[in-house]
Amino acid sequence: MQMNRIVPALGASAALVAVVGLAAQPGRAAVTTYAAYIQDASGKQLGVATFVGVDTGGVQVRIDVTGLPPGLHGLHIHENGSCNPLRDTTGKVTPFGAAGGHFDPQGTGHHLGPDGAGHGGDLPNLVVDEAGHGRTTFYTSRLSVLSGPTDIVGRSIIIHANEDNYTDTPPNGGSGVREACGEIGALHG
Numbered sequence: 001m002q003m004n005r006i007v008p009a010l011g012a013s014a015a016l017v018a019v020v021g022l023a024a025q026p027g028r029a030a031v032t033t034y035a036a037y038i039q040d041a042s043g044k045q046l047g048v049a050t051f052v053g054v055d056t057g058g059v060q061v062r063i064d065v066t067g068l069p070p071g072l073h074g075l076h077i078h079e080n081g082s083c084n085p086l087r088d089t090t091g092k093v094t095p096f097g098a099a100g101g102h103f104d105p106q107g108t109g110h111h112l113g114p115d116g117a118g119h120g121g122d123l124p125n126l127v128v129d130e131a132g133h134g135r136t137t138f139y140t141s142r143l144s145v146l147s148g149p150t151d152i153v154g155r156s157i158i159i160h161a162n163e164d165n166y167t168d169t170p171p172n173g174g175s176g177v178r179e180a181c182g183e184i185g186a187l188h189g
């Protein structure tokens with residue numbers, strides 16, 4: 001299955017094109033690539049996350065962002081594909097609040113980190129270096145691209161301000177405010 005929609009656009013990445021190119025080669029597992037263009041709360045573009053779903057299951061996640069404070073940052077898939085702010089009945093605005101809570105396809109109700117039996121959307125902390133770059137690539141078998149209840153397409157990825165301790169105490173592992181967000185959708189060049 002090849003669902004990529006590649007639109008020639010600004011900032012075409014040779015690396016991304018190479019990933020998509022694998023799908024066209026005979027004898028390889030089919031891959032399906034989606035992306036989230038990550039912005040901070042002011043709308044400034046910080047980078048991109050790519051999600052390569054393999055037809056044998058699971059997702060390869062690649063993050064490449066810049067402009068964040070150095071240190072560890074909680075990283076999660078959130079359930080809704082919207083990075084809009086959300087205003088509650090008291091008028092308090094939560095940046096990226098429309099993304100909802102952590103994606104929890106198994107209905108566990110627990111935040112237990114990337115190796116736990118909680119939210120499938122709990123990902124490993126993102127390490128941001130002294131220059132403000134956060135780059136990582138990892139695989140998770142707990143999510144998918146366009147396959148069943150673990151499908152992440154049409155959801156969002158959020159980078160939080162603080163380190164995630166991978167427990168429910170404090171809530172969401174203490175990862176704090178929503179610092180950056182990207183809606184998971186089509187890959188643009």
Ligand SMILES: [Cu+2]
Pocket residue numbers: 074075076077078102158160172
């Ligand atoms: Cu989160």
